[in-house]
Amino acid sequence: MNAPLQSCRHxxxxxxxxxxxxxxxxxxxxxxxxxxxxxxxxxxxxxxRAIDPKVRALRPDEDEVANFDFTELASTGPDGNHHLNLMVxxxxxxxxxxxxxxxxxxxxxxxxxxxxxxxxxLRLSWQGEVADIEDIIRPVMQMGYRLIPFDxxxxxxxxxxxxxxxxxxxxxxxxxxxxxxxxxxxxxxGYFQGMGGATRDLFHWISALIALPAAAYAGLPFxxxxxxxxxxxxxxMDVPISLGVILALGMSLAQTIRGEPHAYFDSAITLLxxxxxxxxxxxxxxxxxxxxxxxxxxxxxxxxTVIEPDGTRRLVAPQKARPGMIVLAAAGERxxxxxxxxxxxxxxxxxxxxxxxxxxxxxxxSTVFAGTTNISAPxxxxxxxxGGNTLLSEIVRLMENAEQGRARYVAIxxxxxxAYAPVVHSLSLATFVGWWLIGGIGWQDALMNAIAVxxxxxxxxxxxxxxVVQVIAxxxxxxxxxxxxxxxxxxxxTKITGIIFDKTGTLTTGKPELVGQPAEEKLMLAAGMAANSxxxxxxxxxxxxxxxxxxxxxxxxxxxxxxxxxxxxxxxLGSRAFCDVSENAAAPSDITGPELWLSEPGVAPTxxxxxDTMRSxxxxxxxxxxxxxxxxxxxxxxxxxxxxxxxxxxxxxNWQARMSPTQKANHIQTRSDAGKHDLMVGDGINDAxxxxxxxxxxSPATAAEISQNAADIVFQGDRLGxxxxxxxxxxxxxxxxxxxxxxxxxxxxxTIPLAVSGFVTPLFAAIAMSSSSLIVIANALRLHAKSGxxxxxxxxxxxxxxQQAGA
Amino acid sequence: MxxxxxxIPIALFLGLLGLGAFLWALRSGQFDDMEGAANRxxxxxxxxxxxxxxxxxxxxxx
Numbered sequence: 092m093n094a095p096l097q098s099c100r101h102x103x104x105x106x107x108x109x110x111x112x113x114x115x116x117x118x119x120x121x122x123x124x125x126x127x128x129x130x131x132x133x134x135x136x137x138x139x140r141a142i143d144p145k146v147r148a149l150r151p152d153e154d155e156v157a158n159f160d161f162t163e164l165a166s167t168g169p170d171g172n173h174h175l176n177l178m179v180x181x182x183x184x185x186x187x188x189x190x191x192x193x194x195x196x197x198x199x200x201x202x203x204x205x206x207x208x209x210x211x212x213l214r215l216s217w218q219g220e221v222a223d224i225e226d227i228i229r230p231v232m233q234m235g236y237r238l239i240p241f242d243x244x245x246x247x248x249x250x251x252x253x254x255x256x257x258x259x260x261x262x263x264x265x266x267x268x269x270x271x272x273x274x275x276x277x278x279x280x281g282y283f284q285g286m287g288g289a290t291r292d293l294f295h296w297i298s299a300l301i302a303l304p305a306a307a308y309a310g311l312p313f314x315x316x317x318x319x320x321x322x323x324x325x326x327x328m329d330v331p332i333s334l335g336v337i338l339a340l341g342m343s344l345a346q347t348i349r350g351e352p353h354a355y356f357d358s359a360i361t362l363l364x365x366x367x368x369x370x371x372x373x374x375x376x377x378x379x380x381x382x383x384x385x386x387x388x389x390x391x392x393x394x395x396t397v398i399e400p401d402g403t404r405r406l407v408a409p410q411k412a413r414p415g416m417i418v419l420a421a422a423g424e425r426x427x428x429x430x431x432x433x434x435x436x437x438x439x440x441x442x443x444x445x446x447x448x449x450x451x452x453x454x455x456x457s458t459v460f461a462g463t464t465n466i467s468a469p470x471x472x473x474x475x476x477x478g479g480n481t482l483l484s485e486i487v488r489l490m491e492n493a494e495q496g497r498a499r500y501v502a503i504x505x506x507x508x509x510a511y512a513p514v515v516h517s518l519s520l521a522t523f524v525g526w527w528l529i530g531g532i533g534w535q536d537a538l539m540n541a542i543a544v545x546x547x548x549x550x551x552x553x554x555x556x557x558x559v560v561q562v563i564a565x566x567x568x569x570x571x572x573x574x575x576x577x578x579x580x581x582x583x584x585t586k587i588t589g590i591i592f593d594k595t596g597t598l599t600t601g602k603p604e605l606v607g608q609p610a611e612e613k614l615m616l617a618a619g620m621a622a623n624s625x626x627x628x629x630x631x632x633x634x635x636x637x638x639x640x641x642x643x644x645x646x647x648x649x650x651x652x653x654x655x656x657x658x659x660x661x662x663x664l665g666s667r668a669f670c671d672v673s674e675n676a677a678a679p680s681d682i683t684g685p686e687l688w689l690s691e692p693g694v695a696p697t698x699x700x701x702x703d704t705m706r707s708x709x710x711x712x713x714x715x716x717x718x719x720x721x722x723x724x725x726x727x728x729x730x731x732x733x734x735x736x737x738x739x740x741x742x743x744x745n746w747q748a749r750m751s752p753t754q755k756a757n758h759i760q761t762r763s764d765a766g767k768h769d770l771m772v773g774d775g776i777n778d779a780x781x782x783x784x785x786x787x788x789x790s791p792a793t794a795a796e797i798s799q800n801a802a803d804i805v806f807q808g809d810r811l812g813x814x815x816x817x818x819x820x821x822x823x824x825x826x827x828x829x830x831x832x833x834x835x836x837x838x839x840x841x842t843i844p845l846a847v848s849g850f851v852t853p854l855f856a857a858i859a860m861s862s863s864s865l866i867v868i869a870n871a872l873r874l875h876a877k878s879g880x881x882x883x884x885x886x887x888x889x890x891x892x893x894q895q896a897g898a
Numbered sequence: 899m900x901x902x903x904x905x906i907p908i909a910l911f912l913g914l915l916g917l918g919a920f921l922w923a924l925r926s927g928q929f930d931d932m933e934g935a936a937n938r939x940x941x942x943x944x945x946x947x948x949x950x951x952x953x954x955x956x957x958x959x960x
Contacts, residue, residue, distance in 0.1 A: 184937075185934070185937030185938070185940065185941070188934060188937065188938075189941045206934065207930060207931040207934055208931055208933045208934030208937060209930070209931045209932060209933045209934060210930075210931070255924065258924055258929065259921060259924060262917055262920045262921060262924070263917065266913050266914070266916070266917040269913065270909065270910060270913050273909065274906075290902075293902075297906060297910075301910070
């Protein structure tokens with residue numbers, strides 16, 4: 092890395108000496124953006140913004156090759172106005188929202204531009220032609236934001252509508268609980284001040300009038316879930332909740348009709364209110380994590396460029412490709428389809444599929460797979476397979492087989508409910524039978540006592556025990572850039588005894604770095620040539636050399652190397668064959684890895700060796716995990732020498748190279764059959780089945796789409812420490828959940844005997860239920876309190892610029 | 899007693915009014931972006947040309 096001279100005035104990234112717009116800007120794009128804002132009089136943006144190092148730097152992509160067909164997802168309303176939903180990447184803070192909206196509203200065609208800061212989505216309405224959209228959004232793109240059109244119907248439906256329903260139920264329950272409680276307090280006060288029977292009955296009737304319809308509506312999420320569970324022959328937490336609420340309301344109604352003094356309307360509706368709060372917050376926390384994960388995925392989405400028989404180019408979505416179509420893959424672009432190369436020669440980075448770190452040479456006739464990256468030269472590819480015939484769908488099949496094991500996992504709350512429900516229900520029945528037959532009171536009074544048992548044990552604290560902890564744990568991880576997508580992920584994470592790592596892109600950054608110290612003048616010459624190329628090895632050379640000016644007159648031969656004319660003859664930089672270096676040329680061959688040769692006329696060739704470097708904190712992370720006695724394994728699709736090297740450096744005793752996706756998944760399956768619980772950490776398409784098979788799984792945000800979907804947890808940033816952070820939070824959360832269950836049971840141990848013996852009144856029930864819920868919530872909040880220190884350590888202050896943001 | 903007959907319906911009516919207002923706000927999308935709403939109040943429109951101001955205030959969510 093270069094020593095930063097100063098920060099770019101637009102994007103805040105360090106400016107290097109080789110920047111064309113030094114010393115103020117890191118690149119011409121940033122200089123252009125700054126100038127544009129100056130012209131528009133919006134430079135106050137720079138004063139009010141706060142750069143978030145976790146968000147991609149606001150650098151306009153000069154070499155952004157794939158664009159989108161923005162008109163495809165635009166819809167036109169009956170009034171002739173057009174609407175489009177876009178994902179926005181690069182929002183750092185509220186000032187970015189302001190800037191985007193202001194930039195768009197400067198265009199008189201724009202009717203509405205509103206950025207949702209939570210989901211980082213933009214809704215745009217404009218009048219005029221549909222095709223104007225590209226002109227409208229150009230200023231925003233020039234600022235360095237990336238805009239990706241999406242179909243809201245495909246993304247939001249499930250979680251958002253469910254959460255909105257919960258919020259509506261919560262509002263209804265809250266209204267009813269407040270009003271019923273108001274009446275109930277009067278009734279309780281009436282016990283002591285001698286309220287007349289008629290007034291009490293009137294209050295009960297009004298309470299019934301409010302509580303019954305409210306509970307019928309607000310309880311729907313619980314009733315549905317309970318019915319579903321019973322139909323499948325299972326018991327979950329919602330069964331005792333539903334039963335408790337319905338019986339309490341039914342009994343209270345009967346009591347009211349008979350003019351008896353005790354009614355439990357307030358208990359039933361407050362119970363629903365509390366539980367809905369827990370459930371809504373839980374759903375919202377997971378919804379945030381999921382929408383962040385969707386956001387990351389959509390950033391990888393790319394259109395493909397189809398070349399029509401008449402030579403015109405058209406951007407289409409990858410799923411619209413048909414066999415026989417010719418697709419153009421530009422240099423640096425991710426290939427979107429499986430196919431056969433018909434024209435062009437290039438290097439293909441296949442690490443995401445095979446784990447192989449050295450790019451593969453591709454010629455006409457070679458097969459390429461969706462997900463790989465075309466590195467050096469444009470390729471024309473004929474689409475050979477779509478839909479069910481692609482490599483990806485093969486992986487999906489493997490994943491589905493592997494996933495069945497995990498589907499059997501039962502959440503701790505449901506396990507508790509399974510043990511708890513029969514005990515409570517039989518206890519209640521015993522109370523009824525006991526009072527009626529042995530106690531010798533009327534069946535109505537016996538039923539009263541039995542239902543009181545149900546109400547008092549009604550699992551308010553028990554049902555809140557898990558969700559409140561989950562909310563706080565997921566929120567804390569979300570702030571650290573760790574997205575928990577699955578509801579039971581944290582629970583499963585606490586059980587793991589071993590961790591299985593993938594190599595390329597997981598333990599390593601997936602970017603090659605120069606190894607060793609070559610002679611200074613050779614390095615400068617090579618880097619000067621390399622500055623003309625986009626090949627990852629060339630970029631690594633430039634990074635290693637530091638201040639480099641690109642040499643003029645350098646030609647690139649795709650798949651081979653670079654050539655320029657020196658005073659004494661051609662100078663070549665490229666593969667061994669390209670530089671005419673014989674196979675047994677003297678080279679310190681103990682270092683293996685991708686290599687480049689520099690040959691000058693009359694001088695011995697120089698060899699540059701590269702290595703895929705480890706994530707910077709990988710050694711500490713592995714060390715910490717080893718000290719905790721976690722068994723670690725390295726499974727890679729890469730060649731043996733590279734894998735061994737890394738395993739030995741990090742001190743991972745078990746490693747296997749050249750693993751196929753099936754072998755990886757089978758390895759995990761075998762271990763889990765032996766009773767071991769593994770956490771799989773991987774990023775490649777070849778890791779997806781293993782991610783699905785493992786007891787728990789994590790993926791970096793740079794991972795392939797399918798792997799991110801398969802993983803329970805996605806972590807952002809360059810730090811592998813996210814693995815430890817996630818395990819730590821999961822363990823703390825687990826112990827808090829257990830404490831909460833213990834507290835709930837302790838509460839039941841005290842109250843059940845009172846209920847069985849018939850001493851419970853509605854006032855007592857209300858106090859007991861509220862206090863137990865509050866204790867459980869307060870206990871869960873302890874996770875929040877502890878999060879202060881680690882949070883500060885992992886999130887750098889927003890004003891301090893970090894190099895990793897742009898990496 | 900008769901004051902109860904007046905006060906209880908009034909209390910319920912006010913409560914229902916609040917509930918209705920909340921449900922309306924929810925339906926009109928005002929709870930979609932809590933983070934943005936918290937920050938939006940800090941935007942000032944100094945830099946926006948006067949002609950654009952009128953539009954800015956009129957563009958509520960549909």
